[in-house]
Structures are given as C-alpha cells and as structure tokens.
Amino acid sequence: MTGIIALISWFIVLLVVSKYTYTLHHRMKKAKEDEDETVIHKIARLQNIAYTLVVTLSILGTLIIYYFFIKSTIYESHFFEWMNLVIRWMHITFGIAWIGASFYFVFLENALNRTNNVRDELAGNLWAVHGGGFYYLEKYKLAPKKIPKDLHWFKYEAYFTWLTGFSLLIVVYYFNAKSYLIDTTVLDINAVTAISISVGSLIVGWIIYDQMCKKLIRNKLVFTIAMTVFLIFFAWFYSQVFSGRAAYIHFGALLGTLMAANVFYIIIPGQKRMVAAAQKGLTPNPEDGKAAFIRSYSNNYFTLPVLFVMISSHFPSTFGNNYQWIVLIAITLGSAGIKHYLNAREKEQLSIWVLPISILLLLSVAFVTSPTPNVDGCKEEVTFTQVNTIIQNRCVSCHSATPTDKIWKVAPTGVKYDTKEQILNLKDNIFQRVVVSKDMPFANQTGMTEEEREVIECWINQNAKN
Numbered sequence: 277m278t279g280i281i282a283l284i285s286w287f288i289v290l291l292v293v294s295k296y297t298y299t300l301h302h303r304m305k306k307a308k309e310d311e312d313e314t315v316i317h318k319i320a321r322l323q324n325i326a327y328t329l330v331v332t333l334s335i336l337g338t339l340i341i342y343y344f345f346i347k348s349t350i351y352e353s354h355f356f357e358w359m360n361l362v363i364r365w366m367h368i369t370f371g372i373a374w375i376g377a378s379f380y381f382v383f384l385e386n387a388l389n390r391t392n393n394v395r396d397e398l399a400g401n402l403w404a405v406h407g408g409g410f411y412y413l414e415k416y417k418l419a420p421k422k423i424p425k426d427l428h429w430f431k432y433e434a435y436f437t438w439l440t441g442f443s444l445l446i447v448v449y450y451f452n453a454k455s456y457l458i459d460t461t462v463l464d465i466n467a468v469t470a471i472s473i474s475v476g477s478l479i480v481g482w483i484i485y486d487q488m489c490k491k492l493i494r495n496k497l498v499f500t501i502a503m504t505v506f507l508i509f510f511a512w513f514y515s516q517v518f519s520g521r522a523a524y525i526h527f528g529a530l531l532g533t534l535m536a537a538n539v540f541y542i543i544i545p546g547q548k549r550m551v552a553a554a555q556k557g558l559t560p561n562p563e564d565g566k567a568a569f570i571r572s573y574s575n576n577y578f579t580l581p582v583l584f585v586m587i588s589s590h591f592p593s594t595f596g597n598n599y600q601w602i603v604l605i606a607i608t609l610g611s612a613g614i615k616h617y618l619n620a621r622e623k624e625q626l627s628i629w630v631l632p633i634s635i636l637l638l639l640s641v642a643f644v645t646s647p648t649p650n651v652d653g654c655k656e657e658v659t660f661t662q663v664n665t666i667i668q669n670r671c672v673s674c675h676s677a678t679p680t681d682k683i684w685k686v687a688p689t690g691v692k693y694d695t696k697e698q699i700l701n702l703k704d705n706i707f708q709r710v711v712v713s714k715d716m717p718f719a720n721q722t723g724m725t726e727e728e729r730e731v732i733e734c735w736i737n738q739n740a741k742n
C-alpha cells in the first residue's frame with residue numbers, strides 16, 4: 277500500500293515539475309522577445325534546476341519501481357552491481373575533476389610570482405605552458421574593479437562528488453547494512469540504528485568542524501591540534517560502531533562531507549557576496565575572501581587521506597587490524613604531511629623534515645600491520661590436499677567459475693579456486709584474507725573455523741608445499 281502511495285506521489289511530482297518546465301519555456305520565449313537580460317539569466321537558472329529535477333526524478337523513479345519487481349529474485353544482486361558500477365564511475369569522475377581543480381588552484385596560489393613586475397591591484401601572476409599553449413594568469417588582491425560577464429565558478433564538481441558518494445554509501449552500505457556496515461562482534465545494532473549513526477555522525481562532524489574553523493582558525497597551532505584530536509576521535513568512534521571496512525569508509529565520507537560543505541556553506545556564498553559587492557561598485561569584504569581561502573586550503577590537506585580511504589577496501593591489512601583506527605590516523609597524518617611538503621615546495625619554502633617523517637610514518641604502518649609468523653604452532657606438515665579440502669568447502673561456493681552462492685553468481689573480483697594452479701597462484705592473497713585480516717569467507721557465511729585458518733597459516737609458513 278505505501279508502495280502505491282509513494283508511486284502515485286512520485287508521479288504527481290514528476291508531472292508538476294514537467295509542467296513547470298513548459299511554463300519556464302514560454303516565459304523564456306517572452307523574455308527573449310523583450311530582450312530582458314536579467315530575466316533571461318534568471319529563467320535560464322531555473323530551467324537548469326527544473327531539467328535536472330526531471331532527469332533525476334525519472335531515473336530514480338524508474339530504478340525504484342524496477343527494484344520492487346526484481347527484489348528477492350536472481351536479478352537483485354546484478355541490479356546492485358550495476359548501480360554500484362555506474363555511481364562509482366560517476367563518483368570518481370567528479371572526484372578527479374574536483375581534486376584536480378583543488379591541486380591546480382592551490383598550486384597557482386603557491387607558485388604565484390608576487391614580486392617581479394606585479395601591478396598594484398594584483399596579488400601576483402603566473403606563466404604556464406600546457407598542451408602546446410602558453411597561458412598567463414593574474415590573481416587580484418581582492419577583486420577586479422569590474423566583474424567580467426563570463427566568470428567561471430568551480431562548484432558542481434564538489435556537489436556531484438558528494439551526491440554520488442552519498443548514493444554509493446546508500447547502495448553499498450545502507451542496503452546491505454547487515455553484511456557491510458554492521459559487525460555484531462564490534463557492536464550489536466540493527467540496520468536502522470547503524471544508518472542513523474552514519475548520517476548523524478556526518479552532520480554532527482560538520483557542526484563541530486565548522487565551529488572549530490570559526491573559533492580557532494586565527495591560531496594555526498591550536499587549530500592543527502584541535503583538528504588532530506577531532507580526527508582521532510572520529511577514527512576511534514567509527515571503529516567502535518561499524519565493521520572495519522565501513523569504519524574506514526565513514527572516516528572518508530566524513531572528510532568528504534566537510535570538504536563539500538566547506539564549498540557549499542562557506543566558499544561559494546562568500547564568493548557570491550564578493551561578486552555582488554563588486555558589481556555594486558563597493559569594496560568586497562576581505563573577510564569573505566580569507567574565510568573561503570582557509571577552507572579551500574584545508575580541503576587541500578584532506579585530499580590524500582580521502583583518496584586513501586576510497587581505495588582502502590582493497591587492503592584489508594589496514595582495516596582488518598586490531599589497531600585499525602590508529603593505522604587510519606597514522607596514514608591520515610602521514611599523507612597530509614606529504615601534501616604539506618608538496619605545498620611548501622611549491623612556495624619554495626625548504627622543509628627538510630616533513631617528507632621523510634611522513635614517509636617513515638607510512639612505512640611504520642606497513643611494519644606494524646605485518647603478520648606474525650607462527651611456525652612453532654605448526655606441529656605437522658600440512659599437505660595441499662588438506663588445504664584444498666578447506667578451500668573447496670569454504671570458498672568455492674562463491675570463488676568459482678560456477679558459484680552456487682545465493683547472491684554471488686559470478687566469482688567476486690574474478691577470483692576462482694577451482695584448480696590447484698589457481699589456488700597456488702593466489703596463495704598470498706588467500707593468506708592475507710584468511711589469516712591476516714580474517715575477513716574471508718565473506719561474513720564467514722560458510723562457517724570457517726579457527727583451526728582451518730591455522731592449517732592455512734601453517735601451510736604458508738611451511739612454504740606452501742603442493
């Protein structure tokens with residue numbers, strides 16, 4: 277019943293929005309006849325929003341209706357796989373555009389020529405050659421006297437990265453909360469609680485961070501310390517409520533949310549106020565520029581840690597560790613340190629120690645997470661036959677050319693253990709997931725025992741005889 281009501285309301289909203297786009301179309305025609313520039317501009321913006329709504333609503337509606345038809349059939353996991361693929365693809369594309377712009381503009385800022393032949397109204401200039409062309413850029417101290425008609429803004433990369441990222445969180449973690457988000461050995465909660473913690477933590481995180489920026493930013497040292505405590509708290513907090521993998525993703529989602537919210541709530545509104553003031557012939561408030569600059573620079577420091585988290589689910593030795601939140605903090609600080617070194621270098625400020633210390637910090641993580649050999653515990657020689665029996669019983673229902681699992685109809689990430697050769701080739705990978713991070717079999721659905729893990733561990737320790 278609720279399904280039908282939802283369907284009808286969705287259809288009505290879609291109709292209303294489509295009707296509105298027609299109205300806009302007619303208003304636009306009239307405005308063009310009247311040659312009224314401001315009205316044309318305004319309607320064009322409304323048209324953009326309305327078209328985006330029509331497209332989004334149609335796609336979302338179709339997907340949701342489709343989902344109800346295929347729910348609990350063999351098509352369900354295929355549906356999620358494609359949703360995952362498409363959204364992830366969009367997410368990385370927008371993310372690359374956004375982080376690319378962040379790298380580029382911070383580089384510009386750092387590398388500006390501020391001294392030689394710089395006009396009074398300028399902060400600096402920069403020559404560059406790229407793609408066979410020579411470019412010359414100027415940065416104004418505050419704003420040009422007249423705002424040019426075509427002014428490029430950089431905001432949709434940020435918004436769409438966040439939107440696709442959040443959609444991915446829904447598709448992967450909220451829909452499969454029991455398998456991916458919750459680990460009952462960490463905290464026994466139900467899906468609704470887990471999802472509420474997830475969403476709530478992003479909102480609370482932003483509120484705290486925003487206040488910290490506003491109150492403490494004048495004092496760089498205090499701000500850096502407060503920020504480190506903030507990061508440590510959230511890395512620890514997530515490790516106490518979610519599965520290892522979900523804890524990492526949430527830490528990244530939190531940083532990504534802070535970055536996007538910085539753009540949405542601080543940087544863009546500030547820039548809008550500056551443009552509006554300049555258009556009226558007033559001097560823009562330099563505080564707006566400063567606040568936007570600080571947020572933009574702090575976003576730049578988040579980029580490398582966020583990128584690590586986004587690929588971390590491929591590396592269970594990081595999140596499948598007893599000290600997973602400390603590992604996460606060390607990697608966050610180490611990679612932010614590398615970004616700091618790069619920024620300082622672009623500013624031609626020599627910083628000898630930042631890079632080696634950051635790299636050592638990252639290497640120490642690899643050292644701390646390495647497995648401890650257990651040769652003494654292995655009394656007897658393990659044979660391949662023993663190992664093969666375990667793998668056929670515990671893994672092949674998913675990792676096979678012909679899986680028998682209810683959900684995975686194709687071998688996950690193409691990993692198959694049907695033949696001796698396949699198992700031997702992938703023995704290190706098996707060791708990582710079965711012995712080191714212990715996150716395979718998936719959610720231990722096939723009920724692998726500790727003894728079986730030890731057999732595999734001994735087999736590898738004895739150089740995997742066959």
Ligand code: HEC
Nearest residue numbers: 670671674681688689691705706709710716717718721722
């Ligand atoms: C219920 C299905 C299921 C079972 C049973 C299962 N796996 Fe997996 N496995 C998956 C899924 C899903 C993934 C991909 C997601 C991930 O990497 O966490 C995966 C990924 C892997 C990977 C990572 C491959 C890569 O691309 O790096 C390895 C290694 C692995 N499994 C080994 C095993 C071993 C060894 C067993 C048996 C002890 C096993 N799995 C049992 C579902 C399963």
